[in-house]
Amino acid sequence: MTGEAPPLRVALAGFGAIGQQIAEALAAGAVEGVELAAVSARDRDAAARRLPESLRDVPVVTLEELEPLADVLIECAPAALLPQALDPFLTAGKSAIVLSVSALLDHYDMLVARARETGGRIVVPTGALLGLDAVTAAAEGEITSVRMVTRKPVRGLLGAPYVVEKGLDLESFKTETRIFEGSAREAAAGFPANLNVAAALSLAGIGPDRTMVEIWADPESTRNRHSIVVESDSARLDMTIENVPTANPKTGRITALSVLAILRKMTSSIRVGT
Incomplete structure (x- = not known):
């Protein structure tokens, strides 16, 4: 019954x-x-x-x-x-x-x-994120490297602790500019409202200290773009996603x-x- x-x-x-x-x-x-x-x-x-x-x-x-x-x-x-x-x-x-x-x-x-x-x-x-299931599956074998390159509209990065600490005047940028390169753990600390994707990627794969991240501020962009390359013994994953922001530019719909x-x-x- x-x-x-x-x-x-x-x-x-x-x-x-x-x-x-x-x-x-x-x-x-x-x-x-x-x-x-x-x-x-x-x-x-x-x-x-x-x-x-x-x-x-x-x-x-x-x-x-x-x-x-x-x-x-x-x-x-x-x-x-x-x-x-x-x-x-x-x-x-x-x-x-x-x-x-x-x-x-x-x-x-x-x-x-x-x-x-x-x-x-x-x-x-x-x-x-795109392909998180595939990263999780690859982690059951051996992943040798994970790299994520994030490009965000300038207004989505304003006020981030790293931006404030470095005194970056993002609104003066005329072209896309790399403002950060380091581990996912460092990215999460410097951009806590912006890089949840990097933290999730690191937990699915090889951890926050081995997952490498670049962040670019793009004055021409209206979307959050993430490009990810994963090298492993089971597959090479090459993924790109462009997310439409919500009313909060730090977050995708x-x-x-x-x-x-x-x-x-x-x-x-x-x-x-x-």
């Missing part, structure tokens, strides 16, 4: 451009068997007003109040709040979908240890869609992809 499974209750930690896109999709029934159960935001009144009409009864609460209300956390908050957002869900043995992947590198050992203790899960979506795809895998009878 079978019965209809209860809906998967998800909570949003953060209600910026990504959070709103996910909420609107769930309100429209984009993922069967998934419902938005709670939202946390810095400005709770503003978040409540921005909820879709059909979700006006969804509670807008503090981060600390989210966990009892949901089965899965979707973390799309400021990077500094990552441990505070994840810890209650992992402690309860629940799953957390993480978008602030750069911040995850800083707290990786602690959060993974907590998940192992309790049976919780940390899920990193593909997001703005495909990021929220990637979260919806993960939620669909969690509830679907068939799963395509690694």
Whole structure:
């Protein structure tokens, strides 16, 4: 005898451009068997007003109040709040979908240890990357090198800690200019809101210290472009993706869609992809 499974209750930690896109999709029934159960935001009144009409009864609460209300956390908050957002869900043995992947590198050992203790899960979506499944598969063999070259519109890089520290006047650039070269760990520290893709790539492959990254500021570009080359004993991967930004120029529209795809895998009878 079978019965209809209860809906998967998800909570949003953060209600910026990504959070709103996910909420609107769930309100429209984009993922069967998934419902938005709670939202946390810095400005709770503003978040409540921005909820879709059909979700006006969804509670807008503090981060600390989210966990009892949901089965899965979707973390799309400021990077500094990552441990505070994840810890209650992992402690309860629940799953957390993480978008602030750069911040995850800083707290990786602690959060993974907590998940192992309790049976919780940390899920990193593909997001703005192409071929992450292939990189994960190649890592089961031997990967010898991973290099990512990112080109971003200037306005998407303004205010990054590395840019501020180096005193770079990006708005004066007339042509595309390389502003950074180093490891994914260094890139994540210098560009925490911009290089979640590099952090995710490093976790899928050979780690944040061996994954090499270049960042270019392009005054003519309107899209975030990532070119990745992976050398391994099973395949050579050469991938390029151009992402359409959201209202927040640091983030691509495909990021929220990637979260919806993960939620669909969690509830679907068939799963395509690694």
